[in-house]
Amino acid sequence: GESVGLHLPTLSVQEGDNSIINCAYSNSASDYFIWYKQESGKGPQFIIDIRSNMDKRQGQRVTVLLNKTVKHLSLQIAATQPGDSAVYFCAEKKGAQKLVFGQGTRLTINP
Amino acid sequence: GAGVSQSPSNKVTEKGKDVELRCDPISGHTALYWYRQSLGQGLEFLIYFQGNSAPDKSGLPSDRFSAERTGGSVSTLTIQRTQQEDSAVYLCASSLWGIDTEAFFGQGTRLTVV
Numbered sequence: 734g735e736s737v738g739l740h741l742p743t744l745s746v747q748e749g750d751n752s753i754i755n756c757a758y759s760n761s762a763s764d765y766f767i768w769y770k771q772e773s774g775k776g777p778q779f780i781i782d783i784r785s786n787m788d789k790r791q792g793q794r795v796t797v798l799l800n801k802t803v804k805h806l807s808l809q810i811a812a813t814q815p816g817d818s819a820v821y822f823c824a825e826k827k828g829a830q831k832l833v834f835g836q837g838t839r840l841t842i843n844p
Numbered sequence: 845g846a847g848v849s850q851s852p853s854n855k856v857t858e859k860g861k862d863v864e865l866r867c868d869p870i871s872g873h874t875a876l877y878w879y880r881q882s883l884g885q886g887l888e889f890l891i892y893f894q895g896n897s898a899p900d901k902s903g904l905p906s907d908r909f910s911a912e913r914t915g916g917s918v919s920t921l922t923i924q925r926t927q928q929e930d931s932a933v934y935l936c937a938s939s940l941w942g943i944d945t946e947a948f949f950g951q952g953t954r955l956t957v958v
Contacts, residue, residue: 769949
């Protein structure tokens with residue numbers, strides 16, 4: 734398949750709560766996944782990546798989970814802050830070197 | 845430079861004109877990518893350069909689009925005979941060795957065809 738899709742186009746959470754952004758991918762042969770954050774007027778910024786030989790990877794306040802059985806990827810953000818408001822994209826390595834991006838989820842943090 | 849630099853940041857052009865968009869990757873990065881992002885949409889792959897290898901042009905939407913990378917550094921994306929549907933933000937990214945290494949994006953060039 735060619736697509737990487739997201740379950741929800743928008744997500745609103747209260748400041749301080751945890752947020753989970755989901756992503757479904759279609760190519761079971763994909764071996765590398767990346768989450769990007771894009772703030773208004775800026776280019777995407779790398780958050781965290783995970784390879785297919787892993788189920789979970791943790792960063793600072795972020796965790797990425799990979800479920801290869803159902804081809805599902807999620808990004809968990811702990812204790813969300815106003816600065817976390819952005820559009821989040823998952824991307825899948827496809828073919829030799831091309832990254833395929835999903836539609837994006839807009840995360841809004843409510844005070 | 846410290847990051848990926850793109851110019852111009854904004855470009856308004858008349859339908860039918862040609863435009864050139866420039867990308868200066870991070871020094872030493874061998875891989876360079878161009879993506880297109882329409883309003884509220886995801887990133888659409890256009891073209892990928894890796895070192896001296898032949899570029900992956902599979903994402904270019906038509907023969908009006910072309911790109912080159914001179915000396916393994918600066919890249920220009922050229923759109924000939926622009927159409928209104930070409931209006932989008934054009935993003936460039938570079939990475940050290942390829943897609944298995946972190947890709948850094950520039951701010952993008954917002955192209956508006958009127």
